[in-house]
Amino acid sequence: MGKTIRQLSEELKLSKQAINQRINSINGFRSKHTYKVKNHLEIDNQGVKMLANFDKQKRQERQTNRQAENDKDKNIDHILLKQLDVKDQQIANLQQALDQQQKLQIATVTENHRLKEHIRKLSGLLEPSSATQQQQSNDKQDQSHIVDEKKKRIHKNKVNKSWWHFW
Numbered sequence: 001m002g003k004t005i006r007q008l009s010e011e012l013k014l015s016k017q018a019i020n021q022r023i024n025s026i027n028g029f030r031s032k033h034t035y036k037v038k039n040h041l042e043i044d045n046q047g048v049k050m051l052a053n054f055d056k057q058k059r060q061e062r063q064t065n066r067q068a069e070n071d072k073d074k075n076i077d078h079i080l081l082k083q084l085d086v087k088d089q090q091i092a093n094l095q096q097a098l099d100q101q102q103k104l105q106i107a108t109v110t111e112n113h114r115l116k117e118h119i120r121k122l123s124g125l126l127e128p129s130s131a132t133q134q135q136q137s138n139d140k141q142d143q144s145h146i147v148d149e150k151k152k153r154i155h156k157n158k159v160n161k162s163w164w165h166f167w
Contacts, residue, residue: 002035002042012052022054 009016023029023043033047043051050057 002044003048004040004042008043008048008051019051022051026050026054 003011005016005019008014009019012019023034029047029050033044033050034041035044036042
């Protein structure tokens with residue numbers, strides 16, 4: 001014999017509405033485990049056990065769902081950690097490339113300074129010879145100027161012997 005909803009609600013210490021909600025939440029429960037006796041709806045023994053264990057089943061389902069979600073979360077975490085490792089490696093490679101580029105830049109700047117200094121030294125060696133050339137040209141100009149001065153003095157010292165001088 002089965003039990004009515006009222007008997008089951010008293011036994012499980014639940015309201016009739018709670019029993020009806022449980023019955024409605026289980027697919028096919030009414031067609032498989034309930035039958036009508038006179039005006040009452042009775043639930044067979046297997047249905048009573050199902051309703052009594054309903055909380056346990058729900059907890060197990062929830063626990064199974066939670067476990068599946070936890071597994072999914074762990075899997076996602078694992079994937080994200082792998083991606084982070086890859087990104088860390090990429091960042092390390094980029095940092096290494098940047099360091100190399102900076103070292104090359106410093107080496108280039110140093111080499112440029114060294115070459116500029118070398119050019120200054122070479123131009124310093126050339127400057128005295130060009131200065132010597134300039135000095136020689138200045139000396140020639142000075143000598144020609146001196147010669148011109150002497151000619152002028154000689155010309156002034158010459159007596160003007162022209163006939164118009166006497167007038």
